[in-house]
Amino acid sequence: MNTKYNSDFAENSIDAVVLAGKSKLIVKSQLPITYPSSYFYPLCSFSSYPIEIINQQQPETKAEFDYKAIIKINGKPMVNYVVEALAESYYINNIYVVGEEDLLNKVDIQRGKEKIKFVNDKGNFVDNLVEGGNKAKSKKILYSTSDIPLITSKDVDNFIRKCSHREDSHFYLAYYLKEDYEKSFLGVKSGKFYQLGNKFVKNGYLFMLDRDFLDEINKNKEFQEIISYLYNQRKSTWKLFATLAKYHLFNLVSKYVFKNLTIKEAEKILYEKMGYHFYGIESPSRTGVDIDSSEELQDIEKIIIKTKT
Numbered sequence: 001m002n003t004k005y006n007s008d009f010a011e012n013s014i015d016a017v018v019l020a021g022k023s024k025l026i027v028k029s030q031l032p033i034t035y036p037s038s039y040f041y042p043l044c045s046f047s048s049y050p051i052e053i054i055n056q057q058q059p060e061t062k063a064e065f066d067y068k069a070i071i072k073i074n075g076k077p078m079v080n081y082v083v084e085a086l087a088e089s090y091y092i093n094n095i096y097v098v099g100e101e102d103l104l105n106k107v108d109i110q111r112g113k114e115k116i117k118f119v120n121d122k123g124n125f126v127d128n129l130v131e132g133g134n135k136a137k138s139k140k141i142l143y144s145t146s147d148i149p150l151i152t153s154k155d156v157d158n159f160i161r162k163c164s165h166r167e168d169s170h171f172y173l174a175y176y177l178k179e180d181y182e183k184s185f186l187g188v189k190s191g192k193f194y195q196l197g198n199k200f201v202k203n204g205y206l207f208m209l210d211r212d213f214l215d216e217i218n219k220n221k222e223f224q225e226i227i228s229y230l231y232n233q234r235k236s237t238w239k240l241f242a243t244l245a246k247y248h249l250f251n252l253v254s255k256y257v258f259k260n261l262t263i264k265e266a267e268k269i270l271y272e273k274m275g276y277h278f279y280g281i282e283s284p285s286r287t288g289v290d291i292d293s294s295e296e297l298q299d300i301e302k303i304i305i306k307t308k309t
Contacts, residue, residue, distance in 0.1 A: 013093060013139075014160065014208075016086045017132035020069040020079050020099030020146035021121055026293040067100055068291070069146040070107055073301045074308070077107045078291065081149035081304075087115050088153035091160045092142065098122070098132040099146070126217070126224045133214040141214065145205040149300060150286040159206055162281045170213035170276040174204030174283035175263070181285040188289065188299045197262035201280075204287035213276060 069079040079097065086092050094115055097104055101120040109116060122131050133141045142160065144151070163172045178193045178200035193200040209217075217223045263280045270278040291297050 014091050014142050015094045015096065015136035015138040016089075016092050016142040016144065017129070017136060018079065018082055018086070018095065018097045018099075018144050018146050019125065019128050019132065020097055020104065021125060021128050022066070022100055023068045024066055025068050025071060025291070025297065067103055069099055070103055071297065073149055073297065074304050078149050079104070079107060079146040080109055082144055082146050082151060083109055083116060085151045085153045085156055086142075086144065089156040089160075090153075091157060093138065094136065096132045096135045097146075098128045124228065126228050129227070130214065130218050133209060133211075134218070139211045140208055141211065142208050143206070145290065147290045147292070148205050148287060149291070150289055150303065151206070152286065155284055155286050156206070159281055159283055159287065160208075162283075163208055163279070166279050166281075167277070168210075169279045170210045171278045172208040172281050173278070174206040174287040175201045175280045176204055176283055176285040176288050177201055181289075184285055185289060185303070188303070189293075189296055190289070195259055196266065197260075199263070201263070202285075202288055204283050204285075205290055206283065206287045216276075 070077045072078070073081070079099070083095060083097060086095050092115070094117065096117050096119050098119040099121050101118045104118050117135070119128075119132055119135055122128050129143065132143070140163075142156070159172075159174055163169075166172070181190060181193075181202070191202065193202045195201075217227065267278055267280065270276070289300070291300055
């Protein structure tokens with residue numbers, strides 16, 4: 001890693017955007033959930049307790065069911081955990097929360113209120129990304145989704161510091177290792193990990209864009225289409241790689257299939273094909289453990305409660 005500090009990451013100069021677009025919590029069934037008798041918890045030692053059978057938690061109101069960001073976890077709306085981590089970060093200046101503004105205005109954000117501004121939802125991921133970024137004033141813009149409530153201000157600061165010691169880039173993406181995830185979140189559901197070299201990795205939901213790259217996305221319809229496709233197919237490995245192949249990234253796909261693709265090689269291929277620098281930033285798994293279903297909601301809530309006690 002380059003030890004030279006990048007001046008683009010001046011102290012307290014970065015604005016953050018929280019993407020809290022309207023999405024629903026998936027409730028697969030109304031059957032009880034049986035939890036195993038032991039878990040590993042982040043920041044906690046091994047803990048054992050009797051098997052519990054807990055009915056699936058339902059959001060308190062229909063508005064919460066229809067809008068995942070404001071579902072309460074241990075009495076606090078999900079988006080609050082993310083916003084508070086950003087507000088407590090050493091490097092973050094303003095925070096723009098893009099979502100259902102009328103509902104977000106009712107959310108009781110405890111800390112960092114003076115930094116927070118709401119931006120009304122524009123209907124899809126790409127439009128929200130651009131709209132939030134356009135409101136921001138910094139040259140580098142940090143993004144987060146609203147459904148990673150385990151993230152901490154320390155995770156945010158470490159991500160920014162690691163970005164600052166890479167060569168100047170257009171896009172930085174957090175990723176985490178399977179071994180870190182299994183050590184911290186045994187028993188919590190996860191999506192598929194990708195083998196890159198000798199590592200099994202998964203992308204986080206913390207990333208940073210350069211202002212020039214955001215401007216290019218704003219005016220380039222093809223970029224918008226690529227980002228939209230990748231975002232929509234992110235949960236399916238083969239659909240994701242089919243999208244990459246569609247945009248002539250065959251070399252990246254073939255290297256992955258034959259298990260000789262590394263993170264550095266992926267960064268190099270993306271630059272050669274697209275003309276923009278993309279860097280992966282190794283981060284804690286807290287940056288990527290998201291909530292899509294009621295089962296995951298209960299798993300994460302148990303971790304939050306256990307960590308606090």
